[in-house]
Amino acid sequence: xxxxxxxxxxxxxxxxxxxxxxxxxxxxxxxxxxxxxxxxxxxxxxxxxxxxxxxxxxxxxxxxxxxxxxxxxxxxxxxxxxxxxxxxxxxxxxxxxxxxxxxxxxxxxxxxxxxxxxxxxxxxxxxxxxxxxxxxxxxxxxxxxxxxxxxxxxxxxxxxxxxxxxxxxxxxxxxxxxxxxxxxxxxxxxxxxx
Numbered sequence: 001x002x003x004x005x006x007x008x009x010x011x012x013x014x015x016x017x018x019x020x021x022x023x024x025x026x027x028x029x030x031x032x033x034x035x036x037x038x039x040x041x042x043x044x045x046x047x048x049x050x051x052x053x054x055x056x057x058x059x060x061x062x063x064x065x066x067x068x069x070x071x072x073x074x075x076x077x078x079x080x081x082x083x084x085x086x087x088x089x090x091x092x093x094x095x096x097x098x099x100x101x102x103x104x105x106x107x108x109x110x111x112x113x114x115x116x117x118x119x120x121x122x123x124x125x126x127x128x129x130x131x132x133x134x135x136x137x138x139x140x141x142x143x144x145x146x147x148x149x150x151x152x153x154x155x156x157x158x159x160x161x162x163x164x165x166x167x168x169x170x171x172x173x174x175x176x177x178x179x180x181x182x183x184x185x186x187x188x189x190x191x192x193x194x
Contacts, residue, residue: 004039005075008048016075017054020045021065030057042082047075077189081138112155119147120165124172127183137183138190144169145190 009016019027024045028038031046036053038046048054050069058067123144130136148165166187170180 003076003079004047005072005079008037008039009072010049010051015050016047016070016072017050017058017067018045018047018070018075019054019058019065019067021063023063024065027057027063027065030063074185074189077134077138077186080135081189081191084135084138108155112151115151115155116148116165119144119151120169120172122147123169127169127173131179131183134186134189137186141187141190 005016018041020041020043028040028046028048031038031048031054034053034057036048036051038048040046045065057063058065123140126140126143127137130140148162166184170183173180173183175183
């Protein structure tokens, strides 16, 4: 696979930028006309080097967009997650569970909480083992998200994209701020595409 990162990264570019919003395509075209290459994202928006040209377009106020400045490593993780996981993401709403007569009962809530606690503990163990390998860390996060999705579908409780559950896993890892930020960035990358 040819890396899209290499299409936009230039010698001396220390940072990247992720731009999204209602007028991100107009902004992307203006950046390209100004000589700054970009790559479009499946979720909308684009990524580019954090160059003078791009900074000028974003600071002009001419476009209704948001942006985040990223290290190239995080862009590479997101791209790797996209290439590895995009075609493998399965709809987490399992229809067969919705036909279960116990859906939404008090007994189910206890089972949901126990299942969630178990999934968190398993994820923490996997992340500790996988820490040195970014791909394995992304895989561990995908397993956790899939387990939560099945619990949500099975019991009709919880939220599919609950940040609090990800934060609970990060807190249970008991690592320093830099390592926690890396785990969090790899979770974002594991979501499969931008």
